[in-house]
Amino acid sequence: xxxxxxxxxxxxxxxxxxxxxxxxxxxxxxxxxxxxxxxxxxxxxxxxxxxxxxxxxxxxxxxxxxxxxxxxxxxxxxxxxxxxxxxxxxx
Amino acid sequence: xxxxxxxxxxxxxxxxxxxxxxxxxxxxxxxxxxxxxxxxxxxxxxxxxxxxxxxxxxxxxxxxxxxxxxxxxxxxxxxxxxxxxxxxxxxxxxxxxxxxxxxxxxxxxxxxxxxxxxxxxxxxxxxxxxxxxxxxxxxxxxxxxxxxxxxxxxxxxxxxxxxxxxxxxxxxxxxxxxxxxxxxxxxxxxxxxxxxxxxxxxxxxxxxxxxxxxxxxxxxxxxxxxxxxxxxxxxxxxxxxxxxxxxxxxxxxxxxxxxxxxxxxxxxxxxxxxxxxxxx
Numbered sequence: 001x002x003x004x005x006x007x008x009x010x011x012x013x014x015x016x017x018x019x020x021x022x023x024x025x026x027x028x029x030x031x032x033x034x035x036x037x038x039x040x041x042x043x044x045x046x047x048x049x050x051x052x053x054x055x056x057x058x059x060x061x062x063x064x065x066x067x068x069x070x071x072x073x074x075x076x077x078x079x080x081x082x083x084x085x086x087x088x089x090x091x
Numbered sequence: 092x093x094x095x096x097x098x099x100x101x102x103x104x105x106x107x108x109x110x111x112x113x114x115x116x117x118x119x120x121x122x123x124x125x126x127x128x129x130x131x132x133x134x135x136x137x138x139x140x141x142x143x144x145x146x147x148x149x150x151x152x153x154x155x156x157x158x159x160x161x162x163x164x165x166x167x168x169x170x171x172x173x174x175x176x177x178x179x180x181x182x183x184x185x186x187x188x189x190x191x192x193x194x195x196x197x198x199x200x201x202x203x204x205x206x207x208x209x210x211x212x213x214x215x216x217x218x219x220x221x222x223x224x225x226x227x228x229x230x231x232x233x234x235x236x237x238x239x240x241x242x243x244x245x246x247x248x249x250x251x252x253x254x255x256x257x258x259x260x261x262x263x264x265x266x267x268x269x270x271x272x273x274x275x276x277x278x279x280x281x282x283x284x285x286x287x288x289x290x291x292x293x294x295x296x297x298x299x300x301x302x303x304x305x306x307x308x309x310x311x312x313x314x315x316x317x318x319x320x321x322x323x324x325x326x327x328x329x330x331x332x333x334x335x336x337x338x339x340x341x342x343x344x345x346x347x348x349x350x351x352x353x354x355x356x357x358x359x360x361x362x363x364x365x366x367x368x369x370x371x
Contacts, residue, residue: 014282019238020289027245027293 102243104214118334143315156193
């Protein structure tokens with residue numbers, strides 16, 4: 001680093017520090033979620049489809065969306081089921 | 092004594108697994124241990140090139156697994172270092188040709204004759220990588236001080252503790268070591284690169300060594316010579332330190348701080364070294 005770089009770089013945030021901070025967040029997130037949530041989500045989704053299909057005909061795997069979001073210290077499981085129009089009328 | 096199985100792994104490609112496998116195995120053999128290094132990158136073999144024995148490959152790991160050749164026919168004896176053998180990967184097959192039973196049989200047979208078996212893992216977390224780590228006693232996780240490599244290393248650490256034989260059979264877990272490669276102390280000093288302490292903080296495994304970014308690595312692989320045989324070079328010495336530490340010796344870490352420059356160099360950045368690194 002020379003004297004000119006020293007003057008001009010002062011304003012920029014140190015990129016290694018940014019990298020470390022980002023990595024610590026993503027790595028701790030992936031460690032806590034890798035064994036638990038990631039693996040069971042597809043199974044959970046399939047089981048939900050199976051249950052709903054017992055009561056509504058014409059439901060397929062694209063009608064159910066399961067998402068797990070982590071916000072700070074709590075996780076939110078979001079379930080979105082689009083019922084087929086026919087089934088809705090019958091119910 | 093039953094040979095110890097060491098996997099050199101990383102998740103991410105291009106971080107220096109093959110270079111490290113070649114140099115680490117060569118270093119162990121230089122210390123008098125009978126060592127074999129196996130290329131698990133079926134379909135994309137390169138260990139033979141880095142070791143300089145590409146024209147001597149007749150039979151490979153897959154041939155042995157499928158019973159088309161025996162181990163004695165497939166093992167290539169290194170011409171420079173006694174006690175060093177190479178088992179190449181197949182270039183024409185794919186990773187599905189690696190069966191767990193086949194790999195186990197080959198490793199068991201090698202364990203009778205050798206002190207150390209070094210497994211050069213392919214990149215990724217697919218079959219080839221899992222087969223390379225499955226039977227390991229020790230893992231050396233090769234990591235560049237860069238975000239994607241560190242994240243992938245963490246992923247591999249997860250697999251070592253869940254998908255390996257030791258994990259599945261609830262034995263003592265695989266011993267894990269960190270090897271940081273392509274390290275540039277000058278860039279770390281400028282705050283442009285994660286420091287080795289940052290990487291250790293994130294991955295939380297013991298540090299086996301730091302290999303500096305070095306011209307010697309490319310030179311050595313150009314010539315088909317494991318860089319640990321280039322005893323004058325920084326990277327070569329760093330790999331020999333790694334082997335010594337692995338064998339239980341206490342060696343301080345080198346090549347992790349910037350070379351001191353003169354007062355003019357500090358003021359105006361006039362050093363060849365820094366210019367070189369800027370180009371690289």
